[in-house]
Amino acid sequence: MRGKVGLLVCVWFLLWRPSAGRFKVEKNSLKITTPDSLKGVYGSAIGNFGVPQYGGSMVGTVIYPKTNQKACKSFEDFDVSFKTKPGGLPFFLLADRGDCFFTLKAWNAQNGGAAAILVLDDQAEPLITMDTPKEENAGADYIQKITIPSALITKNLGDCIKKALSSGEMVTVSLDWTEALPHPDERVEYEFWTNSNDECGPKCESQIEFVKKFKGAAQILEQKGYTQFTPHYITWYCPEAFILSKQCKSQCINHGRYCAPDPEQDFSKGYDGKDVVIQNLRQICFHKVANESGKPWLWWDYVTDFAIRCPMKAKKYTKECADQVIQSLGVDQKKIDECMGDPDADADNPVLKAEQDTQIGKGSRGDVTILPTLVINNGQYRGKLDKGAVLKAICAGFQETTEPAICLTSDMETNECLENNGGCWKDKSFNITACKDTFRGRVCECPVVEGVKLTGDGYTHCEALGAVPCGVNNGGCWKETRNGKTYSACLDDHTKGCTCPPGFTGDGVKSCEDVDECKEKKACQCPECKCENTWGSYDCSCSNGLLFLQEHDACIRQEYRSSPGWSFFWIIILGLGVAGLGGYSLYKYRIRVKPPHIPQTCACLLLHLRKSKLFSPEGTLINDPYAFF
Structure with a gap:
């Protein structure tokens, strides 16, 4: 039995062994401002748990406890508290390495009131990454509750800090993550190295929970073009000497080229590692096909839905269940099958071969050896796999002033322009400011107003060159x-x-x-007009109850306003003329046999016009034209 167990452990170890490469330690800046003897900038390694403040910084004073110096026990047992008093700087706990997990030290420091934990290495060596424990019984529940940042410092620096503290000096430290991740441009490119296995305990459960919670934010960022996301999956190869073994055949596809550990860590039950590899391959191909159709963000829907509808525990971790999810999302299933290829072929699978090549670090990025892993702008994320923490890290990857609105919400960062306008220029009259809030702070940059770019240093002045819109x-x-x-x-x-x-x-x-139009006699010039100057204009009125017509600068009788116009009079005259001409024509051509006759109506009307003396002998209108009505 021992021989079989030993062989099982050895083969399992070989299956997990990736290609030779290097693991990169991600660092942040640790700046000591006091005392003068330690003043300077040092490197520290970011822990792979807790919440590093990507894009920001923290200032605090270092405290080294007199008891429980390795922080392996609760500080409540020693009646010790590191909670900050009002108006004081937060405390950073300095703890020695050893005797317990890094995560337990951070958990005890957090419960004790510390704002961050600095772990002092116990040997002179290059900095390493403090990781979460691999053991199943390591208390993973509390690990997900760690929210303070952690950093490992060298033994030499830690000893110097201890010496300064023992001498009664205050050690003030600034932990800075503003440059922990690259931020070259206005778009963030990030990768998520994950696994479809849901039977690896608390780590798998937290990973699936993260995907569910982060899905909404990820899809919004992707749909609006702020990010470019790519999922990746780690596989291992089986050593050639074991390709024909039962273990490699059950854990690998393509004749030992691509393998994954047994989900339950028991080769005799449940699903095999090769089932995981095939589902991983299906998820990669789903993203490729969805990306070709212009909807790469559907990957988040597929992975989430598959985890809910097709879990291993329910014995639904199958192709049939996966196909149902694919069909429900409207993605071409045949293209996905073509992308996956033949898992029994004794040949390289192009998709998985590319994944293995990508797993090996190039340039500034180290190998991907930890699952899950986020790589943001080619820098590996360190910290808790939490929606808020990851979103903060992604926001830190944008170039300043290009962050999407989601990065500038109150729960993500503080708006430094709200206090004293950030020390930037401001036109108080028109509420124009040069202060522009960014995720990493603020910048003083002369604004663009109504299409016009103001120029200046942004701190003391901003002005427009030449004529500018009236809105500026x-x-x-x-x-x-x-x-x-x-x-x-x-x-x-x-x-x-x-x-x-x-x-x-x-x-x-x-x-x-x-201008006083009345004084300068530019208005109201008629004899009956009265002029009164106003600011920017004037008012005219008329005496004797007359009405002022501004367009004619004249006074008229108000009753004329209610009488019909001259046009109406001339229409009547024209009508009479037409009627007379019609009567004459009728007489000359149609009824010559009868004596001349003028219709009674027309005759009476003409007689009335003559008697009314409407016109003078010269043809001038002398009476009210409406008097005869």
């Missing part, structure tokens, strides 16, 4: 409001400068003075 400080022109009326010397097109509006005179920039 009113174009630099005069503007005043009195009694509810506003006049401005700025026109929509004022390329020739500022011009005082009608009713004003002046340079149009500093001032425009009211």
Whole structure:
């Protein structure tokens, strides 16, 4: 039995062994500001748990406890608290390495009130990454509750800090993550190295839970073009000497080229490693096919739905169940099958071969050896797999001033422009500011207003060159409001400068003075007119109850306003003329046999017109044209 167990462990170890490469330790900056003897910038390794403040920084004072110096026990047992008093800097706990898991040290420090934990290495060596424990009984539940950041520091630096503290000096430290991840441009490219296995205990459960919670944010970022996401899956090869063994045949496809550990860690029951490899391959191909159709974000739906509908525990971790999920999302199933190829072929699978090549680090990025792993802008994320923490890290990957709105919400960062305008220039009159909030802080940059880019240092001044729209400080022109009326010397097109509006005179920039139209006799010139000057205009009125017509600058009787117009009179005259001409024609051509006869109506009307003396002998209108009605 021992021989079989030993062989099982050895083969399992070989299956998990990746290609030779290197693991990169991701670091942040640790800056000591006091005392002077330690002042400087040092490197520290980011722990693979907790929540590093990507894009930001923290300042605190270091404290080294007199008891429980390895932080392996609860500080409540020693009646010790590191909670900050109002107005004081937060405490960073310095703990020695050894005797317990890194995660337990961080958990005890957090419960004790510390804002961060610095773990002092116990030997002189290059910095390493503090990882979560691999053991099943390592208490993974509390690991997911760790929210403070952690950092490993070298033995030499830790000893120097201890010495300064023992001498009664205060050690002030700034942990800075602003440059922990690259942020070259306005788009973030990130990878998620994951696994479809759901029987690996708490780690698999937390991974699936993360995908469910992060799906919404990931899809929004992808759909709007802010990010480019690519899923990846780790596989291992089986050593050639064991290709024909029962273990390799059950855990690998393509004759030992691509393998995964047994999900239950028991070769005699449940699903095999090759089942995991095939489902991983299906998820990769799903993303490829969805990406070709212009909807790569559907990957998040597929992985989430598959985890819910096709779990291993329910014995539904099958191709049939996967195909049902694929069909429900409207993705071409045949293309996915073609992408996957033949798992029994004694040949390389192009998709999985590319995955193995990508797993090996190139350039500044190290190998991917930990599952799950996020790679953001070619830098590996370290910390808790949590929606808020990961989103914060992605936001740190944007170039300043290009972050999407989701990165600038109150639960993601603080708006430094709200206090004293961030120390930037501001036009208080028109509420124009050069302060621009970013995820990593603020920048003082002269703004663009109504299409015009203001120029200046952004701190003391911003101004426009040449003529600018009236919306920008009113174009630099005069503007005043009195009694509810506003006049401005700025026109929509004022390329020739500022011009005082009608009713004003002046340079149009500093001032425009009211013109007294009454005094200068520019209005109300008729004999009956009365003129009263107003600001920017004038009012005219008439004496003797007359009505002022501004367009004619004249006074008229108000009753004329209610009488019909002259056009109506001429229409009547024209009608009479037409009627007379028609009567004459009728007489001459149609009824010559009868004596001349004028219709009674027309005759009476003409007689009335003559008697009314409407016209003078010269043809001038002398009476009210409407008197005969």
